[in-house]
Amino acid sequence: MAITRKVKPKELFMGKLSYGGDLLEEITDVCRKENIRLGRVEALGAVQRARLGFYNQQTHEYQFFVVDQPLEITKLVGNVSLKDGNPFVHAHITVADKMGNAYGGHLAPGTVVFACEFILEAFDGPILERHLDEATGLSLWTMSE
Amino acid sequence: MAITRKVKPKELFMGKLSYGGDLLEEITDVCRKENIRLGRVEALGAVQRARLGFYNQQTHEYQFFVVDQPLEITKLVGNVSLKDGNPFVHAHITVADKMGNAYGGHLAPGTVVFACEFILEAFDGPILERHLDEATGLSLWTMSE
Amino acid sequence: MAITRKVKPKELFMGKLSYGGDLLEEITDVCRKENIRLGRVEALGAVQRARLGFYNQQTHEYQFFVVDQPLEITKLVGNVSLKDGNPFVHAHITVADKMGNAYGGHLAPGTVVFACEFILEAFDGPILERHLDEATGLSLWTMSE
Numbered sequence: 001m002a003i004t005r006k007v008k009p010k011e012l013f014m015g016k017l018s019y020g021g022d023l024l025e026e027i028t029d030v031c032r033k034e035n036i037r038l039g040r041v042e043a044l045g046a047v048q049r050a051r052l053g054f055y056n057q058q059t060h061e062y063q064f065f066v067v068d069q070p071l072e073i074t075k076l077v078g079n080v081s082l083k084d085g086n087p088f089v090h091a092h093i094t095v096a097d098k099m100g101n102a103y104g105g106h107l108a109p110g111t112v113v114f115a116c117e118f119i120l121e122a123f124d125g126p127i128l129e130r131h132l133d134e135a136t137g138l139s140l141w142t143m144s145e
Numbered sequence: 146m147a148i149t150r151k152v153k154p155k156e157l158f159m160g161k162l163s164y165g166g167d168l169l170e171e172i173t174d175v176c177r178k179e180n181i182r183l184g185r186v187e188a189l190g191a192v193q194r195a196r197l198g199f200y201n202q203q204t205h206e207y208q209f210f211v212v213d214q215p216l217e218i219t220k221l222v223g224n225v226s227l228k229d230g231n232p233f234v235h236a237h238i239t240v241a242d243k244m245g246n247a248y249g250g251h252l253a254p255g256t257v258v259f260a261c262e263f264i265l266e267a268f269d270g271p272i273l274e275r276h277l278d279e280a281t282g283l284s285l286w287t288m289s290e
Numbered sequence: 291m292a293i294t295r296k297v298k299p300k301e302l303f304m305g306k307l308s309y310g311g312d313l314l315e316e317i318t319d320v321c322r323k324e325n326i327r328l329g330r331v332e333a334l335g336a337v338q339r340a341r342l343g344f345y346n347q348q349t350h351e352y353q354f355f356v357v358d359q360p361l362e363i364t365k366l367v368g369n370v371s372l373k374d375g376n377p378f379v380h381a382h383i384t385v386a387d388k389m390g391n392a393y394g395g396h397l398a399p400g401t402v403v404f405a406c407e408f409i410l411e412a413f414d415g416p417i418l419e420r421h422l423d424e425a426t427g428l429s430l431w432t433m434s435e
Contacts, residue, residue, distance in 0.1 A: 004160035015294035057215040070347040074394030096394035104219030104241035149305035202360040249364030249386035
């Protein structure tokens with residue numbers, strides 16, 4: 001059964017990231033600077049390399065890997081909530097190489113921007129904070145029905 | 146030529162789905178519970194297995210297949226409208242395996258949640274109801290210009 | 291460092307594209323018709339063929355290729371801004387074939403709609419206009435901090 005919270009649109013931003021920047025870090029920096037504690041983000045563009053995570057559902061550990069080539073970002077999607085009291089961006093990304101082959105995973109630090117345009121929405125609403133979830137080993141929102 | 150309807154933002158929800166739940170069914174349940182008859186949904190997370198559909202444009206039949214392994218959801222995107230008078234979620238999904246290889250298709254029942262965070266928007270607007278479209282064999286919105 | 295502009299939601303549209311239409315052209319036509327100069331778009335559906343671009347980050351040229359088969363659109367995402375004074379849609383797309391294999395890239399003219407449902411948002415905000423960016427060779431938003 002899904003657990004749901006009502007939120008409200010608050011602010012909306014469009015922007016671009018800097019050439020050579022770290023994709024995840026730059027988006028997180030915008031959230032910190034604009035004090036966004038709840039929201040969502042989407043982006044498209046290209047990266048010089050991608051570092052992605054796959055969560056091993058058996059061992060409960062992320063396995064990280066690098067796709068070390070220029071790639072189109074066909075989609076970045078993420079949400080913003082709190083972890084340890086700070087804005088935390090949880091984003092997944094799909095990228096494609098020069099043959100069009102698509103790769104994807106959990107966006108990890110180490111993904112280097114070539115060019116990236118993003119839309120970031122801030123929401124008003126309840127505090128959603130991440131804590132360890134025993135069933136999955138992931139850091140999930142603590143919510144009760 | 147595109148056919149377009151103006152709608153208005155009404156309500157906005159963030160939430161998480163339950164471990165082991167059916168991805169499509171849980172999102173549809175939220176729409177029923179919150180009486181969402183028009184809207185859109187997006188999600189990211191991971192699934193234990195995915196069941197996807199590919200629409201055969203010649204025979205006008207969906208071909209379903211299972212990617213029977215743990216996968217990251219790199220993107221779920223969908224809209225909400227009516228079919229047979231009830232809220233109906235039409236969603237497509239992109240997933241990625243442990244090597245980062247991406248797969249995708251029409252989200253079918255049988256996709257099992259590992260962890261999933263979603264954002265669901267309800268819109269006010271005209272009734273969009275799905276009926277058989279002769280040209281494609283699909284169940285599309287009946288709209289005239 | 292990211293460069294950011296605040297925008298405001300203005301109008302929201304849902305709609306469908308026509309069988310056999312050019313995907314990028316039809317979305318651009320809606321923007322022209324509704325006078326959308328700033329915004330975002332998302333879509334799902336299926337195409338008869340896709341024409342995609344990959345930006346060569348060394349030579350600063352797009353390489354275009356065709357995936358010449360029926361495909362599901364697992365996600366189209368794009369933004370709307372101005373280029374040469376006219377509404378310009380910059381979209382990336384992820385598609386999947388009958389085996390579920392995903393491909394993606396920059397959406398180019400020549401992608402033929404089978405069926406496509408879209409959501410298009412218009413924003414109020416500063417003028418974002420594309421001009422040549424020396425560092426990347428791309429047509430990016432001219433923004434200063």
